[in-house]
Amino acid sequence: MSFLKITNLRKSYGALEILKNINLEIEEGGFLVLVGPSGCGKSTLLNTIAGLEPISSGEIAINGRNVADLPPSKRDIAMVFQSYALYPNMTVAGNIAFGMEIRGVPKDEREKAIKEVADMLQIGHLLDRKPGQLSGGQRQRVAMGRALVRNPQVFLFDEPLSNLDAKLRVDMRTEIKRLHQRMKTTIVYVTHDQIEAMTLATKIAVLRDGILQQFGSPAEIYNNPANMFVADFMGSPAMNLLSATIEKNGDALQVSLERPNAAPLKLPVAPGRDALAGYVGKQVIFGIRPEALTDPDGADRNAQTIAEGDCAIEVVEPAGSDTFAVTKLGMKEVVARLRADAKIAAGQVARLAFNLDKAVFFDPQSQSRIA
Known part of the structure; x- marks a missing residue:
């Protein structure tokens, strides 16, 4: 009661x-x-x-x-x-x-x-x-x-x-x-x-x-x-909120993120996001927390959908227990949270792991959650 x-x-x-x-x-x-x-x-x-x-x-x-x-x-x-x-x-x-x-x-x-x-x-x-x-x-x-x-x-x-x-x-x-x-x-x-x-x-x-x-x-x-x-x-650092496009990839869906000076990054959509089927070919807002974007060795091994992609690192910020790296995706700055001893440096292209179980999607007009 x-x-x-x-x-x-x-x-x-x-x-x-x-x-x-x-x-x-x-x-x-x-x-x-x-x-x-x-x-x-x-x-x-x-x-x-x-x-x-x-x-x-x-x-x-x-x-x-x-x-x-x-x-x-x-x-x-x-x-x-x-x-x-x-x-x-x-x-x-x-x-x-x-x-x-x-x-x-x-x-x-x-x-x-x-x-x-x-x-x-x-x-x-x-x-x-x-x-x-x-x-x-x-x-x-x-x-x-x-x-x-x-x-x-x-x-x-x-x-x-x-x-x-x-x-x-x-x-x-x-x-x-x-x-x-x-x-x-x-x-x-x-x-x-x-x-x-x-x-x-x-x-x-x-x-x-x-x-x-x-x-x-x-x-x-x-x-x-x-x-x-x-x-x-809610969250510090805040969730990364990026403009993306939903695409068909055979029978599955994928999310396409623009990268500067490189082909778009294509990431699979985790299972159970059926509401995104109505957004194929449309823009959505792709949300991912910094801790769900990390170095491959630091990725959550219990996650069902992990994808990796190469990202140009612009800034590296050591923070003691973590290292934060800033890259650019979907025409916005993106913060990744890496292990403290992750080997990464500004100016290099580094491989990052995306935990897509933790990704969320929003409608850009209503700003409400889609999936």
């Missing part, structure tokens, strides 16, 4: 529609990440769940109860903001306890809850300090602690790591994942960082211009993007 269910939700400011018929649901203990570019409506959607923004129409149900018309205090949610929103004149303990004091929780219960949360977040040694004496990561832990002591039905996180430096973001991401695994509380988390979305979520909702583009598990979103926007937005 869905624990948090959003049905036909719309949000408008006058004539401007911000959220357009959003439908989402997450099971109890799930981790739903709302992701998309700036201005896509993800923070507005979070605020409607919190009750900070009224909805124009639709329903928000938590544990089977419609809360759309209830004030935030009646929804049994707790929110962690991007800005931490700590009281600078209070100690860490005071900040964590403040909400409990307002609700009249007895002192001994408050102190017990503070200790449990402080131990969980490893901030017990900071309880007597003021926020101004803390690092960004420590302040974020305090903000999380203040939410955790409420023991709500749903936690809401609004870009909580965006003010932290890159290394601390990775560390805090791990802490949030560990916290979720331990507490098994339902979480809705907003970010514009698709790496955060992939690593934290049990379900991802990709938004663009107030429209839900795709909703599914991280693996579904990554491997089976519904359209070109999702394919391009």
Whole structure:
């Protein structure tokens, strides 16, 4: 049964529609990440769940109860903001306890809850300090602690790591994942960082211009993007999206990719892509992730359809655990992800392996997935 269910939700400011018929649901203990570019409506959607923004129409149900018309205090949610929103004149303990004091929780219960949360977040040694004496990561832990002591039905996180430096973001991401695994509380988390979305979520909702583009598990979103926007937005480096032509090759299909100063590269289409039969002789967008385009020795030996082709290498970028190579196909730059010790150099023609089990195809007009 869905624990948090959003049905036909719309949000408008006058004539401007911000959220357009959003439908989402997450099971109890799930981790739903709302992701998309700036201005896509993800923070507005979070605020409607919190009750900070009224909805124009639709329903928000938590544990089977419609809360759309209830004030935030009646929804049994707790929110962690991007800005931490700590009281600078209070100690860490005071900040964590403040909400409990307002609700009249007895002192001994408050102190017990503070200790449990402080131990969980490893901030017990900071309880007597003021926020101004803390690092960004420590302040974020305090903000999380203040939410955790409420023991709500749903936690809401609004870009909580965006003010932290890159290394601390990775560390805090791990802490949030560990916290979720331990507490098994339902979480809705907003970010514009698709790496955060992939690593934290049990379900991802990709938004663009107030429209839900795709909703599914991280693996579904990554491997089976519904359209070109999702394919391009999710993944780092992004999916290669190339103009190609579908051709007949006997009884089978093949994809033809233009190459500079060379004949087109012909690659077989993996079995099960029957929808492409209607595109023979037509242009499509051929999508392949960098890790599915590699040196032949590094190709996935479990793949059913691997094809090799010669490509002129323009740039080589060693990245420690991997080497990235840039070539040109379908009149666009293409990124291949090779093994760290792959023997490859800029200016040479190198043989690359295409894992066509992982290839996807899009209609260039509608930008929707074909196969």
